[in-house]
Amino acid sequence: MNSKIIGRIGIYAFLAVSTAFFLIPVYIMVTTSLKGMPEIREGNIFALPLDPNFSAWFKAWSSACIGMACDGIRGGFGNSLKIMVPSVILSVALSSLNGYALALWNVRRAELMLGLLMAGAFIPYQVLLYPLVIMTRTLGIYGTLPGIIAIHVLFGLPVLTLIFRNFYASLPTEIMKAARVDGAGFMQIYWRIMLPMSPSILVVAVILQVTGIWNDYLLGLIFAGRDNLPMTAQLNNLVNSTFGEKEYNVNMAATILTAATPLLVYLASGRYFVRGITSGAVKG
Amino acid sequence: MSELNIVNLSKRFDNTAVFENINLSVREKEFLVLLGPSGCGKSTLLNIIAGLESPTSGRIEIDGKDVIGLEPKDRGLSMVFQSYALYPTMTVRGNMSFGLQVAGLKRSEIERKVEKAATMLHLTELLDRKPSQLSGGQRQRAAIGRALVRDVSLFLFDEPLSNLDAKLRSQMRGEIRRLHDTLGVTSIYVTHDQVEAMTMASSIVVLKGGVIQQHAEPQTLYDEPENLFVAGFIGASPMNILKGRIAIEAGRPVAACTGFQVDLSRYRFKAPPVAGQEIALGVRPENVCFGEAGGTSNTGVMARIDYVEPLGADTLVWTKVGDEAMSLRVDPREARLDRQTVPLHFDLDRLSVFSRETERRL
Numbered sequence: 001m002n003s004k005i006i007g008r009i010g011i012y013a014f015l016a017v018s019t020a021f022f023l024i025p026v027y028i029m030v031t032t033s034l035k036g037m038p039e040i041r042e043g044n045i046f047a048l049p050l051d052p053n054f055s056a057w058f059k060a061w062s063s064a065c066i067g068m069a070c071d072g073i074r075g076g077f078g079n080s081l082k083i084m085v086p087s088v089i090l091s092v093a094l095s096s097l098n099g100y101a102l103a104l105w106n107v108r109r110a111e112l113m114l115g116l117l118m119a120g121a122f123i124p125y126q127v128l129l130y131p132l133v134i135m136t137r138t139l140g141i142y143g144t145l146p147g148i149i150a151i152h153v154l155f156g157l158p159v160l161t162l163i164f165r166n167f168y169a170s171l172p173t174e175i176m177k178a179a180r181v182d183g184a185g186f187m188q189i190y191w192r193i194m195l196p197m198s199p200s201i202l203v204v205a206v207i208l209q210v211t212g213i214w215n216d217y218l219l220g221l222i223f224a225g226r227d228n229l230p231m232t233a234q235l236n237n238l239v240n241s242t243f244g245e246k247e248y249n250v251n252m253a254a255t256i257l258t259a260a261t262p263l264l265v266y267l268a269s270g271r272y273f274v275r276g277i278t279s280g281a282v283k284g
Numbered sequence: 285m286s287e288l289n290i291v292n293l294s295k296r297f298d299n300t301a302v303f304e305n306i307n308l309s310v311r312e313k314e315f316l317v318l319l320g321p322s323g324c325g326k327s328t329l330l331n332i333i334a335g336l337e338s339p340t341s342g343r344i345e346i347d348g349k350d351v352i353g354l355e356p357k358d359r360g361l362s363m364v365f366q367s368y369a370l371y372p373t374m375t376v377r378g379n380m381s382f383g384l385q386v387a388g389l390k391r392s393e394i395e396r397k398v399e400k401a402a403t404m405l406h407l408t409e410l411l412d413r414k415p416s417q418l419s420g421g422q423r424q425r426a427a428i429g430r431a432l433v434r435d436v437s438l439f440l441f442d443e444p445l446s447n448l449d450a451k452l453r454s455q456m457r458g459e460i461r462r463l464h465d466t467l468g469v470t471s472i473y474v475t476h477d478q479v480e481a482m483t484m485a486s487s488i489v490v491l492k493g494g495v496i497q498q499h500a501e502p503q504t505l506y507d508e509p510e511n512l513f514v515a516g517f518i519g520a521s522p523m524n525i526l527k528g529r530i531a532i533e534a535g536r537p538v539a540a541c542t543g544f545q546v547d548l549s550r551y552r553f554k555a556p557p558v559a560g561q562e563i564a565l566g567v568r569p570e571n572v573c574f575g576e577a578g579g580t581s582n583t584g585v586m587a588r589i590d591y592v593e594p595l596g597a598d599t600l601v602w603t604k605v606g607d608e609a610m611s612l613r614v615d616p617r618e619a620r621l622d623r624q625t626v627p628l629h630f631d632l633d634r635l636s637v638f639s640r641e642t643e644r645r646l
Binding site: 172174175177178179180181182183184185188192193196197 | 331334335336355356357361362363365366367368369370371372373374382383386387430434
């Protein structure tokens with residue numbers, strides 16, 4: 001009995017430390033963003049704000065200076081949305097169709113395709129940056145919105161296709177046979193039978209893509225072009241500017257604002273996320 | 285309503301043959317059962333007929349037209365699956381309408397056909413339920429309904445009853461058979477359950493290891509199994525097999541076994557019996573009786589009673605003849621468990637004789 005209690009204590013101690021590891025930085029970010037600069041200069045970063053207010057947040061959103069422009073990071077927010085929404089829709093749609101085809105139809109050289117997809121999913125994308133720059137430039141989409149969207153879709157496809165393929169491969173094959181005997185074709189089966197069975201895995205894919213694309217910095221910086229810089233790139237420009245005083249409260253607020261979107265998506269659908277992962281893995 | 289011919293059909297996966305050179309004809313309105321143990325290739329054969337898998341070589345003709353290479357929908361057939369394979373996100377109505385919608389029928393016509401099939405299968409109350417809200421038997425009826433609404437000339441059943449419990453299974457057996465009699469649609473039914481095969485089929489094909497063992501009507505299959513495998517596979521308790529040799533005594537063939545002889549003069553040999561040939565003598569449990577029969581039919585078999593299995597309507601008595609097991613199906617009042625050695629006799633009109641070398645019926 002005693003050893004059990006000690007074990008419990010150990011578990012909770014470990015959990016508390018792990019939680020603190022992630023929560024302390026969040027705590028510092030939130031408190032600092034609510035302080036004024038004089039208070040921050042005193043250096044008590046763990047102290048609660050004496051006079052909490054959101055002025056730094058408003059400044060970060062709409063009037064902080066990034067380079068010459070003093071419009072805050074709201075422009076970046078819009079850019080990120082413009083990049084993310086079509087990228088997520090396109091990559092999820094294409095990869096679910098891909099996964100369905102690979103899992104349930106006799107695709108010639110499907111094994112080879114899967115092998116290539118695995119490779120595609122695990123090659124670090126930095127390796128491909130230079131060739132991709134050349135390719136997009138040749139196609140005339142370098143530094144444009146369609147360019148960055150195409151890049152995100154391409155990088156999303158391998159992993160998402162694998163996820164969808166595994167999900168569809170776990171469904172009972174007889175459903176597929178029944179639909180074929182019923183006379184349905186490739187798209188009819190996909191649209192009317194398979195897609196209605198996949199909401200959980202769709203949620204998983206959407207969350208993965210929203211998080212990945214929103215948090216992306218490097219691809220956005222390289223391929224989006226000056227007018228479409230995503231929020232992450234603008235955040236970096238704001239935080240790393242060497243001009244004038246470092247406004248830690250504004251920086252913290254801008255960071256929280258940037259991280260808020262994937263966080264909200266996750267909080268709203270985390271339940272489905274967990275359910276989707278397990279149902280894809282074990283359910284028949 | 286349709287006739288099916290399978291000609292020299294072979295299927296190989298890599299280099300293992302599932303079956304080779306299968307030839308089979310299914311007559312119009314027939315209810316053909318493909319019966320065999322698991323792994324005998326019966327489901328693969330059905331999938332190939334359906335067009336869900338392609339054969340390595342051979343022809344399949346439906347009403348004289350070669351259908352190899354045609355999609356399932358172009359073969360004019362529908363199929364019922366073991367796992368029911370209902371579309372889980374659709375209601376029963378949706379499941380039944382799907383094929384018709386895909387075929388581009390008018391809404392009113394779909395409605396009419398679904399209602400008609402639902403009435404026939406007592407599904408009307410369940411039309412707006414999802415498969416997850418149905419019991420096993422109801423799901424199976426919905427799956428049959430889905431096969432039924434489409435005007436097809438061939439029904440394929442892939443072990444449709446094996447997920448049901450025993451009582452429901454015997455009820456559904458009757459329902460499927462009645463449907464077949466009403467609609468008269470040619471049906472091919474795959475099962476590993478010999479009771480299903482015997483009760484439903486108008487003819488049975490026994491498959492083993494990808495080879496057709498026998499194709500006959502149920503009673504013929506039971507009475508005159510073509511080989512030792514069929515003899516052992518058909519029948520709730522298998523046929524008793526006794527080892528012996530052919531002898532000719534006073535011009536009449538007899539089976540000489542250890543310790544006794546069985547008169548074979550009433551057995552219809554396919555070829556004249558040869559003295560000394562090693563045989564296996566097959567006797568169904570219900571064709572064995574206690575006691576000595578008079579006259580020439582007395583076989584002089586002595587058996588030691590081992591144990592009994594009461595089955596309700598009758599009782600199976602297991603005995604030992606020499607060191608070979610022998611079962612008798614007797615009236616429960618006749619059953620005895622006194623571990624005595626008693627005489628038995630056989631119904632000499634109901635014997636089967638197999639060659640031990642080829643395992644085929646002589």
